[in-house]
Amino acid sequence: MSILKYMIVGAAVGLGINYITKKNADGRSIIEDLTDNAPEWLDKVKQLADSTLEKVGKTAEDFKTNF
Numbered sequence: 001m002s003i004l005k006y007m008i009v010g011a012a013v014g015l016g017i018n019y020i021t022k023k024n025a026d027g028r029s030i031i032e033d034l035t036d037n038a039p040e041w042l043d044k045v046k047q048l049a050d051s052t053l054e055k056v057g058k059t060a061e062d063f064k065t066n067f
Contacts, residue, residue, distance in 0.1 A: 019032045 023029055
């Protein structure tokens, strides 16, 4: 039974890698699109993290002054 699970997982991984590296109609793969857009997403995540930290800090200060 264990060998059957390994065969199924191996096939799924192989198909997944094949899917994300397959070229689309425009000649680009999914992985290429992800790597090209990653710096933009990283900047957005950093901005979101900074604004969240500011909000948490402000809430903590408000909570601290009330007690």
